Amino acid sequence: MAYTLLRASSSMEGGAGDQKNGGNPVVVILAVITTLAVCALFLALLYYLYVRRKAKQNAQSFTGEPLSLPSSKPHAVELSDALVFSCKQLLVATDNFNEANVIGRGGFGSVYRGVLADGRVVAVKQLDQGSKQGDLEFQCEVKMLSKLHSPYLLRLIGSCSEQDQRLLVYDYMANGSLQEHLYSKGTSGSPPFLDWETRMRVALDSAKALEYLHEHVNPPVIHRDFKSSNILLDESFNAKVSDFGLAKLGSDKVHGLVSTRVLGTHGYVAPEYAMTGHLTTKSDVYSYGVVLLELLTGRVPVDMNRPPGEGVLVSWALPRLTDRKKLVPMLDPVLEGQYAMKDLVQVAAIAAMCVQPEADYRPLMADVVQSLIPLVKSSKNQGVKIVATTDLQHQVVTIHSSSIDSSSSGAGTN
Structure with a gap:
């Protein structure tokens, strides 16, 4: 393009006698190189902006379709009759x-x-x-x-x-905690294993709990200790989230955060919160993702008795969630033959987005709810199926629910 402009300029001035000024090959080559370099930088910038935009769009939608937020507006909380x-x-x-x-x-x-x-x-x-x-x-x-x-x-x-x-x-919740069922021995007298449909119902119920806390309360409530032992099951295996002793009111500003002492349970705490003490609703989203991985794999969040590289559930599972060949082998063996492959891929995608290291790339819980609803069949009138076979037993792991506390003296802001 620069070379064409130079030729046009030369012919307009009609000068065969101007060849010494306009036809220097070194000047032409430098002009071409400079122009190409500027174009390359411009194209690189456009590609970078395109990639960033696509990444944000993927973080907001699991299925490629737009997901709507709850229609009801946030409202002030009301007193109960406790x-x-x-x-x-x-x-x-x-x-x-x-x-x-x-x-x-x-x-x-x-x-x-x-x-x-x-x-x-x-x-x-x-x-x-x-x-x-x-x-x-x-x-x-x-x-x-x-x-x-x-x-x-x-x-x-x-x-x-x-x-x-x-x-x-x-x-009173007759069927105890989700944790008890995921790590049961499967023998007589032990809590029964949950089948795929029941696990998806639990995932949806607990997602709706966090959606309520984050989207329907003003200011939002951050649970701060969301984990499988704090998800309780009633006689019909409906899930309810419990234990608000570490809960914190969030910022009422969009993308707002609060700075606080790091409290929570090892393996469930979001990395940015653990490192900086900056707490947002996306910290709960990360914890939810860990629970979703527990539902899929039947593994505890941290188990250093496993082979090298498998001790931390998130780091072991994350690269497998987007690889179909590796996805099925990582599942809890109790779930064999109970799911459709497309449903499994969808749940794996949701889990992968929730445990993203960068909080901005994690979805809103409202999006998680909308993505799970189609996967949960209307089974309330069909009864709950459970698996109590003794030939498929989980590795029994003792889970200590001790909390992470960045201040050993107990001083600081909750």
Whole structure:
């Protein structure tokens, strides 16, 4: 192009006598090289911008189709009718906190099965006495769950705060936690394995819980300790998210973040939060992705007893999620023959997006919900299928639900 312009200029001036000025081959070559270099840089810039745009579009849609946000606008939370119990009432309900009634243990206390005076079966959480963090968890749990209303969150019936006792009373969830089913021995007396359809229902229910917290509450609520042991199952295997002791109010600004002490459970904490203490709703999205990987693989988030390279679930699974040849072998063997390949690929794509190292590339939970809805068949009237065969047993791994705390002294902002 530069060479053509030079020739045109030369002919306009009519000069055979100007060949010494316009026909120097060195000048022509330099002009061509410069022009090509500028064009190459311009094309490289355009390609870079195109790649960035496509990456963002992929982060917003798993299927290539636009996904709509919830139609309802964010609303202020409302107060509930949570009751205040006396310590004596809950002592009677739990048979004086009899060890035989223990149905779970967490980082800050034990959970007991109890029966109230009116015959209702409940779960009573007794927080450790004298624990500063336990007292903070109690206050946060009461504050959060007395204001939040969703069928996908565990309902707080009431609480008790007398002397050194901090007690929380919840709806009783007959089938325990998701974690118990994923890492069951599959033998008589153990929780049964869940089939593919039930796992997808659990994935959808828990996604709707986070969607409610992030999109329907103003300011949004960040759970901060979302994990399989905090997803509880009722008698029909409907899932409800529990344990809001570490929950934090997020920023009401778009893409806003809050800076806070790093708390959570090893293996579920988003990398940017672990490194900087900057917390956003996308931190919960990462934790959700880890749980989705647990549902797919039947593996715990961190297990250093596995072969080298397989100890951390996310780093081991992420490159396999987009490779069909490697995707099927990584699945929980209990799921064999229960899924359609297109559904598996879709769920794997969702999981891969949720555990992206960069928070900006993770989807909104509203998008996750819309992507899961078509995969969950209407099976509520068909009953829940479970797999209780003893020939397919998970490797039994002891999971410690201890929390990560960046401040050993307990000082700092929650």
